[in-house]
Amino acid sequence: MLPALILAVLLPALSLAQDGGIDGPTTSPEAAGYSCDSSQCKLPNCNCASPNPPGGLSPSDVPQFIVYTADDAIQSYTLDSVNQFLAHRKNPNGCQPKITYYTSLNYTNYTLVTDWFVAGNEIADHTMTHVGSPPNDEIDGNLIALNALAGIPLSSIIGFRAPFLNYTVDTLKHLAAARFTYDSSASASIPVTDPNTDAYWPYTLDNGMANNCLNVPGTCKGEPKLPGFWEVPMYAFFDNRGVAGPHLMDPWLDNANGASQVNDSATLEYMKNTFTAHYNGNRQPIGLYTHPIHTSTTYPGVTVSNSTINMINAFLDWAQVQQNVWIVSTEQLLAWVQNPVPVSQLDSVAALKCTTPQVDQAICNGIPANEQGLLSHCDFPDFPFFTCYGCPGVVPTPDDPNPTQDTSNGQQARFRLPANCSTPFWDPIKGQCVCTSSTCQFQDNSRPIGPNGANLTGGGTGGSFTSGAASPTNSFVPFNGNGAVSPLPAGIWLTITLGFIGAMLGWSTIQI
Numbered sequence: 001m002l003p004a005l006i007l008a009v010l011l012p013a014l015s016l017a018q019d020g021g022i023d024g025p026t027t028s029p030e031a032a033g034y035s036c037d038s039s040q041c042k043l044p045n046c047n048c049a050s051p052n053p054p055g056g057l058s059p060s061d062v063p064q065f066i067v068y069t070a071d072d073a074i075q076s077y078t079l080d081s082v083n084q085f086l087a088h089r090k091n092p093n094g095c096q097p098k099i100t101y102y103t104s105l106n107y108t109n110y111t112l113v114t115d116w117f118v119a120g121n122e123i124a125d126h127t128m129t130h131v132g133s134p135p136n137d138e139i140d141g142n143l144i145a146l147n148a149l150a151g152i153p154l155s156s157i158i159g160f161r162a163p164f165l166n167y168t169v170d171t172l173k174h175l176a177a178a179r180f181t182y183d184s185s186a187s188a189s190i191p192v193t194d195p196n197t198d199a200y201w202p203y204t205l206d207n208g209m210a211n212n213c214l215n216v217p218g219t220c221k222g223e224p225k226l227p228g229f230w231e232v233p234m235y236a237f238f239d240n241r242g243v244a245g246p247h248l249m250d251p252w253l254d255n256a257n258g259a260s261q262v263n264d265s266a267t268l269e270y271m272k273n274t275f276t277a278h279y280n281g282n283r284q285p286i287g288l289y290t291h292p293i294h295t296s297t298t299y300p301g302v303t304v305s306n307s308t309i310n311m312i313n314a315f316l317d318w319a320q321v322q323q324n325v326w327i328v329s330t331e332q333l334l335a336w337v338q339n340p341v342p343v344s345q346l347d348s349v350a351a352l353k354c355t356t357p358q359v360d361q362a363i364c365n366g367i368p369a370n371e372q373g374l375l376s377h378c379d380f381p382d383f384p385f386f387t388c389y390g391c392p393g394v395v396p397t398p399d400d401p402n403p404t405q406d407t408s409n410g411q412q413a414r415f416r417l418p419a420n421c422s423t424p425f426w427d428p429i430k431g432q433c434v435c436t437s438s439t440c441q442f443q444d445n446s447r448p449i450g451p452n453g454a455n456l457t458g459g460g461t462g463g464s465f466t467s468g469a470a471s472p473t474n475s476f477v478p479f480n481g482n483g484a485v486s487p488l489p490a491g492i493w494l495t496i497t498l499g500f501i502g503a504m505l506g507w508s509t510i511q512i
């Protein structure tokens with residue numbers, strides 16, 4: 001189905017197994033020179049870098065979060081790959097886990113971005129063409145193209161991860177200026193059991209960075225000061241060499257314990273050990289930071305062993321039978337950190353809830369059952385993609401992230417998502433919002449992004465970078481958060497119990 005050209009272009013990228021790898025500590029107390037006065041720096045908008053849980057909570061009152069992220073292009077293959085680890089799981093509240101997809105646009109199938117977002121996952125920025133030390137237009141263009149061609153509200157794209165985890169002090173400054181909420185490119189590279197651990201809970205840059213101080217010039221010792229902008233560190237696993245054996249992304253691709261080949265049993269062992277050190281300590285999050293293409297069973301040419309797939313599922317099964325363990329996206333983690341509540345009150349955290357938008361009209365809205373026959377097929381030679389929002393005349397680039405739609409064959413132009421309708425309720429063919437209640441209406445933020453600092457807020461049919469319709473507000477409630485905070489439903493404990501039983505049944509069928 002795919003032209004041979006794509007395989008030729010993509011497969012070399014697969015050898016980037018070490019994308020974002022580290023091989024030792026990336027900071028030290030001297031290099032960090034970090035100080036922060038926690039009597040001045042207070043939640044929700046300020047948090048000091050600290051191994052201790054936010055809000056002064058004691059670790060036993062804190063959920064153990066497993067942050068699950070995926071990077072790079074969104075394609076059927078990569079979503080299949082994620083689903084084999086998560087589609088059958090539930091969190092303690094009965095919701096299927098959500099993840100963050102740090103999306104780059106080369107080879108991305110835009111309609112699948114819409115689907116993944118409408119299913120409640122976080123879509124975040126990973127530059128348009130996957131470049132380290134990214135120029136601003138690579139970062140901004142990604143927002144603009146995701147908004148225009150996948151219908152993701154600008155206010156929902158709050159996070160960034162640098163390709164190759166290669167960021168600079170200017171990257172952080174630009175992200176804060178463009179009103180991102182967080183970056184998640186820095187590594188926590190020293191085990192939680194070490195007194196000098198850099199496994200900080202997410203923190204704001206009011207007092208500068210405290211991670212990666214040894215390898216990112218111009219950061220740390222109080223720099224850069226970006227009040228209210230968050231760093232969500234990526235927490236490494238450590239094999240039996242401790243600080244000398246860190247594994248950050250796709251640990252299953254690495255050789256454990258300095259061995260000369262992959263050993264899934266050894267990987268599982270150290271992943272469990274690191275998890276337990278977090279769980280029995282200050283419960284800093286643990287992260288599964290994945291490049292899903294490496295574990296794809298459907299992408300031509302990729303070979304992944306069943307043992308590796310079973311090992312990853314075995315790890316999650318094992319973790320999920322322990323009390324208060326949640327698999328979350330980065331935005332869900334951050335929502336809890338900003339307003340931390342003890343585990344007994346987690347039902348009040350809107351970000352952890354799940355609701356399905358009730359739309360059964362046949363409109364192109366990110367709900368696959370509604371979209372039959374309504375997708376545009378954009379047949380570009382490098383990578384043909386599908387979208388609900390009309391084919392651009394040319395492939396989006398950082399110079400031109402929202403090209404004018406191609407209507408040369410007489411097609412009617414599609415209407416792009418406006419600033420006051422949420423994705424599942426927008427009919428891009430009729431140009432009408434089918435939302436009828438306050439839970440699906442919102443006002444998107446206007447952001448100072450785009451060429452020449454124009455504010456792009458969606459709307460229109462492409463080719464324009466201004467809107468003007470939206471005034472900046474923060475009133476957007478993600479549709480999956482359901483806005484209203486409901487009291488604990490009577491059935492919730494039953495749900496939690498069933499969730500655990502389900503997880504245990506899964507555990508018993510695992511071979512490894």
Ligand SMILES: *[C@@H]1O[C@H](CO)[C@@H](O)[C@H](O)[C@H]1NC(C)=O
Pocket residue numbers: 074075076077109111112375385386
């Ligand atoms: C792209 O999306 C369309 C529509 O959902 C789907 O039929 C197709 O298989 C996808 N292709 C890839 C490579 O993701």
Ligand SMILES: *[C@@H]1O[C@H](CO)[C@@H](O)[C@H](O)[C@H]1NC(C)=O
Pocket residue numbers: 131132133164166
């Ligand atoms: C990271 O960025 C630096 C400087 O901007 C550059 O020299 C280096 O090649 C980059 N590394 C990768 C892997 O992109």
Ligand SMILES: *[C@@H]1O[C@H](CO)[C@@H](O)[C@H](O)[C@H]1NC(C)=O
Pocket residue numbers: 259263264265266269
């Ligand atoms: C793989 O790791 C396991 C657990 O550490 C160990 O018992 C086993 O000997 C290793 N296998 C090989 C081939 O090294």
Ligand SMILES: *[C@@H]1O[C@H](CO)[C@@H](O)[C@H](O)[C@H]1NC(C)=O
Pocket residue numbers: 306
């Ligand atoms: C891997 O698992 C799949 C699905 O369970 C099965 O069809 C396949 O034969 C297995 N491959 C090997 C090499 O065991």
Ligand SMILES: *[C@@H]1O[C@H](CO)[C@@H](O)[C@H](O)[C@H]1NC(C)=O
Pocket residue numbers: 418420421433435441469
């Ligand atoms: C959104 O804004 C447009 C133009 O300002 C207005 O016509 C429309 O009624 C609004 N839709 C909703 C759902 O508020």
Ligand SMILES: *[C@@H]1O[C@H](CO)[C@@H](O)[C@H](O)[C@H]1NC(C)=O
Pocket residue numbers: 446447448449452453454455472
């Ligand atoms: C974009 O919005 C920002 C604030 O949200 C404002 O400062 C800036 O002037 C606006 N730029 C344009 C070109 O409208």
Ligand SMILES: CC(=O)N[C@H]1CO[C@H](CO)[C@@H](O)[C@@H]1O
Pocket residue numbers: 105106107129382383395
């Ligand atoms: C499909 C696609 O977007 N291809 C682009 C990937 O990035 C390179 C530059 O890095 C472009 O030349 C391709 O057009």
Ligand SMILES: [Zn+2]
Pocket residue numbers: 019071072126130162163164
């Ligand atoms: Zn990447």
